[in-house]
Amino acid sequence: MAVAAKQKTITSAPQKSSLAGTIPxxxxxxxxLFKTHEGHIKKQNATQTPNGPRAVKQPNLAEAYPxxxxxxxxxxxxxxxxxxxxxxxRGKGLIVKVVSPPYIGAGAVSIVEDQWGNVDKLAIYNQxxxxxxxxxxxxxxxxxxxxxxxxxxxENDFMICVDHPSxxxxxxxxxxxxxxxxxxxxxxxxxxxxxxxxxxxxxERDFPTSVFCYTEALxxxxxxxxxxxxxxxxxxxxxxxxxxxxxxxxxxxxxxGASTDWKAYYNxxxxxxxxxxxxxxxxxxxxxxxxxxxxxxxxQKEYERVLAxxxxxxxxxxxxxxxxxxxxPTSVHIDAGSFLRNTRVADSGxxxxxxxxxxxLKAGDLVYVEKAxxxxxxxxxxxxxxxxxxxMVRQLCDNPSLADTVLxxxxxxxxxxxxxxxxxxxxxxxGVPIVDVFMIEGIRTTNCFxxxxxxxxxxxxxxxxxxxxxxAAKGLWAHSSxxxxxxxxxxxxxxxxxxxxxxxxxxxxxxxxxFQQYVPVKTLVDVRNREFEEGWGFECRCxxxxxxxxxDGDKLKKKKEAMLSLEKFLDKKPxxxxxxxxxxxxxxxxTVDRMxxxxxxxxxxxxxxxxxxLTLVYPCNWLVDAHRAKKQWGKVVKYSLKVLRNFGxxxxxxxxxxxxxxxxxxxxxxxxxxxxxxxxAVHVVASLKRLAEAYAALxxxxxxxxxxxxxxxxxxxxxxxxxxVDALGQ
Numbered sequence: 001m002a003v004a005a006k007q008k009t010i011t012s013a014p015q016k017s018s019l020a021g022t023i024p025x026x027x028x029x030x031x032x033l034f035k036t037h038e039g040h041i042k043k044q045n046a047t048q049t050p051n052g053p054r055a056v057k058q059p060n061l062a063e064a065y066p067x068x069x070x071x072x073x074x075x076x077x078x079x080x081x082x083x084x085x086x087x088x089x090r091g092k093g094l095i096v097k098v099v100s101p102p103y104i105g106a107g108a109v110s111i112v113e114d115q116w117g118n119v120d121k122l123a124i125y126n127q128x129x130x131x132x133x134x135x136x137x138x139x140x141x142x143x144x145x146x147x148x149x150x151x152x153x154x155e156n157d158f159m160i161c162v163d164h165p166s167x168x169x170x171x172x173x174x175x176x177x178x179x180x181x182x183x184x185x186x187x188x189x190x191x192x193x194x195x196x197x198x199x200x201x202x203x204e205r206d207f208p209t210s211v212f213c214y215t216e217a218l219x220x221x222x223x224x225x226x227x228x229x230x231x232x233x234x235x236x237x238x239x240x241x242x243x244x245x246x247x248x249x250x251x252x253x254x255x256x257g258a259s260t261d262w263k264a265y266y267n268x269x270x271x272x273x274x275x276x277x278x279x280x281x282x283x284x285x286x287x288x289x290x291x292x293x294x295x296x297x298x299x300q301k302e303y304e305r306v307l308a309x310x311x312x313x314x315x316x317x318x319x320x321x322x323x324x325x326x327x328x329p330t331s332v333h334i335d336a337g338s339f340l341r342n343t344r345v346a347d348s349g350x351x352x353x354x355x356x357x358x359x360x361l362k363a364g365d366l367v368y369v370e371k372a373x374x375x376x377x378x379x380x381x382x383x384x385x386x387x388x389x390x391x392m393v394r395q396l397c398d399n400p401s402l403a404d405t406v407l408x409x410x411x412x413x414x415x416x417x418x419x420x421x422x423x424x425x426x427x428x429x430x431g432v433p434i435v436d437v438f439m440i441e442g443i444r445t446t447n448c449f450x451x452x453x454x455x456x457x458x459x460x461x462x463x464x465x466x467x468x469x470x471x472a473a474k475g476l477w478a479h480s481s482x483x484x485x486x487x488x489x490x491x492x493x494x495x496x497x498x499x500x501x502x503x504x505x506x507x508x509x510x511x512x513x514x515f516q517q518y519v520p521v522k523t524l525v526d527v528r529n530r531e532f533e534e535g536w537g538f539e540c541r542c543x544x545x546x547x548x549x550x551x552d553g554d555k556l557k558k559k560k561e562a563m564l565s566l567e568k569f570l571d572k573k574p575x576x577x578x579x580x581x582x583x584x585x586x587x588x589x590x591t592v593d594r595m596x597x598x599x600x601x602x603x604x605x606x607x608x609x610x611x612x613x614l615t616l617v618y619p620c621n622w623l624v625d626a627h628r629a630k631k632q633w634g635k636v637v638k639y640s641l642k643v644l645r646n647f648g649x650x651x652x653x654x655x656x657x658x659x660x661x662x663x664x665x666x667x668x669x670x671x672x673x674x675x676x677x678x679x680x681a682v683h684v685v686a687s688l689k690r691l692a693e694a695y696a697a698l699x700x701x702x703x704x705x706x707x708x709x710x711x712x713x714x715x716x717x718x719x720x721x722x723x724x725v726d727a728l729g730q
Contacts, residue, residue, distance in 0.1 A: 019151065020086040026156050030119045037111055037121075040103040056390045057106040057125045059163060061415055061445075064438035067164035068145035069424045073177060075145060080118035083149040085158065094144040094160070095171070096122065097182045102135045109159070110136055115179035121152065121159035124168055126437050128394030130241035132208045133170055141178050143169040143430075165397050166434045172216070191220030195230055202237060210237050228254045235267045239274075243398040247271040262288040266299050269306070275401065276371065278309040278337055309337035316341070316366055320721030323496050327454045332377055332473070332497040339369045340479055343514065348484055351538050352410060354513050355483045361508040363671040364713055367491050368479065372451075372498040373405060375475030379453050388448055388474040392440050400426055400433035405478045411442030413537035446536060447481035448474045449493075449500070456494035457719040460682055462729035486515035486542035487528065488612065488648060488677045494720030501720030505680040507672055515542070521679075523614040524560055525549060543677040544648075547611045555602050562599045563615045569595065570622055584626035592619055592626075612648035612679050620646055621683065624690055636694040643687040644670060648678035665703070667691070667710035682728070685714040689725055 028036070065088055075093035083089065096112035099119070103109045107125035122144070127134035136142060144160060145167045152159045162168045171177065173184055198213030214234040221227045235250035251267035269284035285303040311317060316339035323334050342361065348354030361367060374395055376387035396402055403426025411421075415438060425434050450472040452459035477500045480493065491514050494501045508514065518536065522528035525548040532540050539545075551559075570592065596619040603613050620643045627635035644652050649670040667688060670678070692707035712723040 021084055023082065023084050024156070024158055027120075027158055028156055033111055033119060033121065034100065037100055037103060037109070040109070041101060044103055044105075056386045057163075058386055058389055059438050059441045061412075061418075061438060061441060064415055064418050064442075065148070065163075066419050066422060066438075067425070067434050067436040068167050069422050069427075069429065069434055070145060071430050072143040072145055072169060073430075077179075079116050080112075080114045080120045081116070083120070083147065083158075083160070085149055085151055088146060088148050090146050092146060094147050095177065095179060095182065096142060096144070098122075098136050098138055098140045098142065101138050104135055108133070108135050110138075112142070112160075113182075115181040121157075122162070123159050124162045124165075126163060126165045126390075126393045126435075128165075128390075128397055130208055130211075130243055130394070130398055131165070132212060133165070133168060134208075136170070139184070141171045141173065141175075141182055141184075143171055143177070145169070145430075163437050164435060165393065165437070166429070166432050169430050169432065170212075172219075191217045191226075194220065195233075198230075198233065202233075207237050207241050211241070211243075225256060228256050232263065232267070235264075235271075239267065239270060241398070242274070242395075244271040244274045245399045245401050248275075262290075262299070266302070269299075269302060273302070273306055273309075275399065276337065278306050278313060281306045282310055305335070309335075312337040312339055312369075314341070315339070316369060318369060318721075320496060320501070323499065324455055324457060324721070327497050329379070329454070330377070332379075332454065333375070334371070334497040334499050336369075336371060336499055338371045338479070339366070341368075342366070343368050343479075345482055348513060350484045350513070350541065352484075353482050355479070357508045357510055357512050357514060359510045361504045363504055363506050364717060365504045367502040367504050367508075367514060369502070370477045370479050370500045372475040372500070373402070373478040375451065375473060375498045377473075379471040379473050381472060384450075384472060384474040385444070385448075388476065389441055389444050392444060392476065393435060393437055396426070396435050396440065397433060400428060403427075403433060406443065406476070407439065409443045409447050409478060409481050411439050412446040415439065415442035444474075444476065447478075448476050449480065451475050451495040451498070451500075455496045455719070457496070457722045457724075457727070460715075460719060461727050480516070483514055483516045485518040485532065485536070485538075485540060487517065487521040487540055487544045488542055488679045489515035489517050490676075491516050492680050492717050494718065496720060503717045503720065505671065505717055506674070506676070506678065521614070523563065523617075524556070525551075526556070544611055544679075547607060547677070551604060551607050555604065559599065559602045559615055562595070562602060566592070566595045566599060566619055570619065582629065584629050589623065589626050592623060596620070596623070610648075610650060610675060611677055613646045614679075616646045617643060617683065621687075624687070628690060628693075631697070633694040633697040636690055637698070640687045640691045640694065644684060647681060647684055649674045649684065650678075665706075667707050668713055670710070671713070680714065680717055682715075682718045685711050685718055685725060686728055688714060689728060 072093050076091060077095055078089070078092045080094065080096070094114065096114050098110045099113045100111035107123050108127065109121060109123045111119055112122045113119045124133055124136065132140070133142070144162060147160050148163070149158060150161045151157065194213050194217035198210045198217060201207070201210035201213055211234060214230050214237070217230050218227055221230065231250045231254035235247045235254060238244070238247035238250060248268045248271035251264045251271060255261045255264045265284045265288035269281045269288060272281035272284060282303070285299055285306060288299045289303060318336065323336065326334065342358055343355045344358050345353055346356050357367070374388065374391050376391050378384065378387040392406065396406060407425045421439070425436050425439060427434055453471040475498060480500055480502065483491070490504060490506050490508055491502050492505050493516055502516070519531065522531065525545050529539055529545065532538055596616060599615060599619070600613070620639050623639045624636055624643065627639065641652050651670045651673040653665055688707045688711035692704040692711065695701070695704035695707060708725070711725045715725045716723055
């Protein structure tokens with residue numbers, strides 16, 4: 001479902017109103033409520049865009065409150081007239097009838113009435129398209145658990161606000177908990193009538209209502225043989241709705257022991273496949289393919305598909321080029337399985353849990369490949385966060401089996417300071433899983449990744465236009481989320497569609513912890529650690545950060561000043577010669593070289609001998625480009641080697657004079673002999689490519705070819721699969 005963000009920007013707890021904790025003495029009358037509501041619906045009908053993005057209310061974590069974990073049957077039922085403003089009525093519940101059509105905005109707003117004739121507004125948020133409650137029809141009876149009552153902005157205007165989807169329950173018309181004044185009795189008398197109504201709703205593509213009707217039909221049937229075809233129908237509709245847990249359960253419930261059970265196993269296999277349970281899916285398809293399963297010939301194709309997924313899971317054998325070729329702007333979900341066997345989850349000495357190598361890995365080796373646990377097929381920076389949040393809530397409502405994977409992820413220290421996990425999130429109460437939207441939003445913000453449009457390979461191309469470059473999608477890769485951060489990690493991630501590829505950037509020993517960069521690191525240790533503290537609540541203790549903390553405080557201040565001065569100077573773009581070529585005046589080059597040497601001198605040798613010098617990368621790259629434009633190849637070599645050393649690759653020649661270079665130097669050695677604090681980046685590949693060009697111009701052809709091979713090898717780490725270093729451009 002496409003969504004439009006409607007996100008509050010408040011980060012601190014809002015001020016309580018003067019009415020907080022009190023029962024309003026004056027509210028809108030019943031007539032005023034209906035008049036205002038009807039006006040909203042008329043406006044909605046006049047302005048509604050068919051198939052347009054639906055707004056979503058993203059939660060403000062400063063307003064976080066836990067979802068109810070109690071059954072409605074364990075709560076004290078109160079009247080609408082007893083509701084207090086800005087109060088979470090713990091231990092209380094409401095049972096009301098919907099007495100108006102819904103107004104659909106960021107949620108579904110309806111007028112409701114209780115058994116005593118009181119009326120009020122009910123706003124239900126975060127319901128998925130598969131739920132009737134996403135636009136609850138007039139006449140339905142709903143139960144609201146531990147209701148939250150708020151002022152709706154205007155004077156005397158209040159409403160019940162339901163943020164957690166599990167805090168509101170659609171009651172069956174025959175439920176004994178419904179008070180007599182609200183009881184309508186069954187709308188249809190027999191199971192056959194309910195089944196027919198389900199068929200009709202299916203034909204009208206009202207799939208949530210179809211499921212509801214089939215459920216009522218099943219409640220009225222006692223004979224298992226009569227239930228089987230209804231289970232089959234409901235399984236099929238649940239598959240269409242993406243409710244794969246329910247579809248699998250229904251499919252298995254439809255078995256009768258006859259040869260026609262092949263269809264039950266076929267549907268169960270499809271549901272398990274959609275849950276990425278490939279080994280289980282394989283077993284179901286094998287049951288469907290047994291000789292006595294008449295009519296199962298069409299299952300063979302699905303069986304062969306799941307065999308490919310099982311092979312990927314076991315062997316990590318992928319055709320990445322074919323996967324990349326299959327992508328399009330409207331289809332980025334790749335049909336592939338996750339290869340995770342090279343890693344295991346264990347307690348980390350750094351932060352909580354982490355990922356560890358199950359056997360030795362070489363630089364460039366595939367560490368793992370993970371299919372996104374959840375990723376919307378929506379590339380729009382304005383809606384990416386809202387789309388992922390909405391998908392997470394919907395999938396956890398529709399497929400409770402995901403809870404064990406998703407809800408164990410860290411939701412952020414700020415949220416845990418407000419309230420802790422109850423341990424009941426994801427468990428079934430009153431027929432629905434407990435879903436805490438604030439916990440989900442905390443997990444999203446703390447664990448999601450931004451995936452570039454189509455692939456990392458495309459993102460490295462200079463021809464990749466700026467509009468595409470900002471069209472990142474947000475996704476959740478649960479296994480990858482368990483990896484801890486290092487500013488100088490031993491792995492690098494890349495993306496092909498919704499597949500995350502992780503490769504080793506240096507040799508890794510068995511049992512060694514694996515690290516990744518959460519975000520591209522800032523050049524100064526205090527600046528980047530401020531970002532880590534604000535975003536994830538930790539101070540980085542990687543080799544680079546621990547090493548740089550030994551630097552003198554006064555030197556750090558001077559480095560910052562010198563870096564800012566240099567960057568400010570370089571931001572004055574060189575003038576053009578009028579033909580589109582950038583001119584690098586000699587005076588400018590001399591000034592940059594002087595300023596960079598001054599910055600170099602602020603790096604203490606005893607601190608930075610083996611550490612990256614990230615503040616020097618930008619000016620070094622600028623000097624490479626300047627001398628390359630003038631075809632001063634010896635200086636291109638000099639500064640390209642400096643770039644590599646400034647990234648911490650110390651296994652490079654120290655003498656920058658190309659006439660004195662050791663001709664047997666193999667640039668690929670930088671990946672295996674540079675220690676634990678080198679930092680792999682696309683700029684390293686670009687520097688190797690520039691070195692190759694310079695060496696070739698200077699007559700060192702063999703060395704140039706080695707640099708090209710090293711660049712191709714490094715480019716595979718950067719992009720995940722491609723050696724086409726020419727894609728980086730000139």
